[in-house]
Structures are given as C-alpha cells and as structure tokens.
Amino acid sequence: MNKALVFPLFLLSLLLATPGFSQRYGTALGLRFGNSDLNRTLGLTLQQRVTERVTLEGILQSDFSKNTTFSLLAERHRPIISKRFNYYLGGGVAFGNEESFVKNPDTKEIVHTYGNATFGVDLVAGIELTVANAVIAVDYKPNVNISGREEFYRGQVGISARTVLVKSKEQKRRQKQRQKAKRASQKQPKKPFSELFQKK
Template sequence: MTISINRLFILLFLALFSCFNFKAYSQYFKSAAGIRISDNWGVSIVQILTKRWTAEMLLQPDPVEDFVKSNLLIRHHLPLITRRFNLYLGAGLNFRLGKSEVDFAKTIGASGIGGLELKLGRLLISYDVVPEIPLHASSDYLSLQTGLSLRYILIKANKKKWNWKKFKFE
C-alpha cells in the first residue's frame, strides 16, 4: 500500500495542528510559520499547546537523495530573561518521505530538540540543535543537525486584561 506524500503531509498537518486552540500564557502567539536554514532550506511551523508547551513541525527537502525529512516535536519553554527570550527542550519523531520504494517503517526515528528563541515584534528567531536516532535495527546512523528558524507570527495571542477594580486607589 502506498500513500502519496501530499496526502500524508495533509493528514499529519491536520492531526497535529487542527485540534489545538488553547490560550498561550508564556508565549505571545498561537501560531507561527517560516523558514528553517540548516543543511537545506526548509519550513518550520509552531503551534501553542498549553502554557509553556508548543508543537513544531519541521519539513526539509533533500534534493540529492530525493526525499523530504519531517520532524514532529513537542517543546517545553523556559523563560530566561523575559517571556520573549526563552530556552526550549523537547522530543518527538522524525521520518523521511520519498519517491523511492523504501519501507516507511525503516525511516522512522526519534528526535530531540534544544534551543533558544527570541521574539521581536511578529518575528520569532530561534537557533536549535536536533539530534536524530533511527528506530529501525538495520540503521546505525546518528545525525546531529543545527538550524536557524525565522518565523512570522500568524495568529497572535489574546491579551490578558487587568481588572483594575481590584486595586482601590483613594
């Protein structure tokens, strides 16, 4: 049974991002998307899950080997100086989608992620390290990838309104 890359991408995108519409407290955005610069150019999409948790999807085509490397990651954010500058750590799955007849189960692996993120206006700038370990027994590679992501905030978070009636100034 073969599944086209387009159908699989749409299925993964809908499954990962359509059901999350929580308020963001430690971040100032709900959804962001942009480019990722690493070994190859790619796409990075981030969605807020809860207060300090986000989901990220990385898609990077490899024109030499004719496949698209995909990562689905869950990240935990730790504010450093302000909520606009934070450290994040996380984990998830990676897999490769290609035109070759390679068994899909042989392309699945585990990924980690660690990095720094800075928000400037509606621009998110992040630098991270993504180690990847294959889960198939016949694969023995460990890859370590670093990248710079530049994302634009598509959906901003609702601003929290203060209840000034609690403070009585007389």
Template sequence: MKNYFLAVLLVVGVASVSQAQKYRTAAGIRLGGNEFGATVQQKILEKSTLEGIALVGAREYSGTVLFQQHFPILGKRFNYYLGGGGHIGNFKDSGVFTGLDAVLGVEYKVNGLPILLSADVKPALHFNHEDWVNLATGISIRYVILPDKKENKKIWPFSKQEVEEEKAGWPFGKKKEEPPKKNTWPFGKKEEPAPEPEKKIDLKKIFKKQEN
C-alpha cells in the first residue's frame, strides 16, 4: 500500500510540472503502522518548514518536532524533503521516553485544491524504550490553512520601475497630452495684422465744396 502510494505521487508529479500554490501553514492527519495522529506544518523560511506530529498507538503516545528542508523535483508542486528533530512520549510499560529522529519524504500539492499529500520514512533512536531503534513510515494528508502570499508579476526587471514610469508618462507610459501651442513666425504661420476699417466717402461734403 505504501509503495503504491509513493508510485502514484511520482506519476502525478511527472504529469504536473507547473508551479503550485505555496503554503505557509497546513494541518491534517498522519497514518503510519499501528499509530495515527495529527500533523501541523509551518513554513519558517523560503524552503524550510517545522512539522509537529502527535501520534497515538496501542501501547504509547508521543510528540515529535522536525525541521525539514525542501527541494523541488519537478517545479514547485512536487518536491522531496529531509531533516531531523526529536521526540518525547510515554510508553505503557516503561514510562516516559525521549529520542532523536530523521526524516526523508516526498510531498505533492494537489493542483487547484488546498490539499497537501506526503509520504516519508522516519528512523528514530529511542531512550528508555524497549525498542532502541525504530524505522517508521507514514502518510500525511494536510489541508492548507494559510497559503503563501502570491508574487506580483514583474514585467520590468527592476521591480516597480515600470509602474512608476507609466505614471510619469512618455516614453515608458502613455504620452501626456499637452495643450496646443500657437504657431508664431518664422517657425509657424506668420500672424497677419487685423485689416483696417474701410473709409466711407461722404458725397454731401464733396457737393458742398463744389458749390462754394
């Protein structure tokens, strides 16, 4: 069953190489062997997460904290991760126990859904436990509670340069329209002086002068 699930993850990852929605916080359930429980994963760096696991079994219960470094395989949707941490728990026969953990797994973000699937191998070294060494495997199904912030597409290589230049106007944005200027000579049309008013001829005055 576990090998089949890993094969399905690999096939789906090969078929989907586009970028996925990033996540900051995801929580869900974990199944592994005779144990089951809850898992919470929190992004702390660009490619690093902290995972907290609480498991309950037939004879024990435990809590584990793991630091994980993620590496993309085919885009950001499908990746593998590795890391380590520690655990503390209580065993029915011997009481409190502690230990160290390592983890190696694969992770797939379902396209279009806030679902995160993962499968891993988690070897552990126990102290004050009947099994000093344990090699556990598990499958986790998480719901993306808080997605990562989406990155704005940057056309201009210098971040906000294009937006600022577009607001500033031509030549990087829309050319600002300026009011038309009056053409003046000699670079434009020569302005002609206004015509003088026509003088009217008074015929009465002319006849009076001839009579005198």
C-alpha cells in the first residue's frame, strides 16, 4: 500500500469506528500558529458557535516584533464526512499594528516602516476535526488591506489546536433553559396599574 495513504485511511477508520469522535463544540479556545512570506506568528483563537453551522472566531496573533493583529471572523461550516470533520469558509474584519514596505522605482530602494495602524478584510478557508475535547484545524487566511500599509494583499497559513470549553449539547441545553425561563416569565399575569396605589 502507498505510504501516503496510510494516515488518511487510519484517520478515516477512527472517524467511522470511534463514538467519542462524535462530540462537537459550542465554545473552543486554543493556540494558532501562522506562517507567511513575511513572518511567523503565535496567537490565541476563540471560536463560538452561534447557529448550527455558523461560528464566530476571534484571532489575536503576533510575531512579537513588528506585527500584531486581531481578526473577527464569521465562518460557515459544512461536513465532509460527518459533523465532526468539516470544512469552513468565512470572512470578517482585521485590525492591527504592522510593518509596511514601500518601493521607490526611481531610487530602487525599499522604505521599511513599522507601527502602522492597519485596517482590512480577512477571508478564511479551512478544515477542522473535533476529537473528544480537542479541535484541530488547518486554514488559509488572506488579508486585503484597506488602510495603514502599502501591500494590498497578504496571505497566511495557520494551524490551530483548541480545547472544547463548552460542548455543543451543553450549549443547546442552556439555550433551551433560557428560552423556557423567558416563556415562563411572559406567561405570568401582570398586575393592573391601579394596584400600585392600593393600601395593603
């Protein structure tokens, strides 16, 4: 058998045979390692499921030198094999302090600046696997600059490892409890306004 097929087949067999893989997440927090032509970054990633197939993700990352950014992304998930192994697409806004490179065609010099306050749009495409209490993801996150730096486009590949803080079932249970409490409070009869002035 081709050695390149061994790991994917092993992974597939685990996904199909192990009931523990069926666990999904409501809230997950972890680390994200980013790599681009410009730098390598380390950051925090927090994902919060807001509907059955949509999550919000916040990413705070830095190269601990000249680039620190924060991204807020909305992501739509679709299952590949099952709900625990899926791909996602999304986008959002990005803020940061970044370095910039300006080329001068006359002198053929590159002017390097840093500490630039930047604003832009992030897109993201990735795949993720939920294994017990862990979520492993690989993504590509291009950034389109709107203001703050010279380069219009930068791309980054990221690998994330998150731990599940709130399971999907627990999140749904809490939502049902809140809805039930809200309905119960709406059913309670309201006292007439005139009763406020009556002596007890």
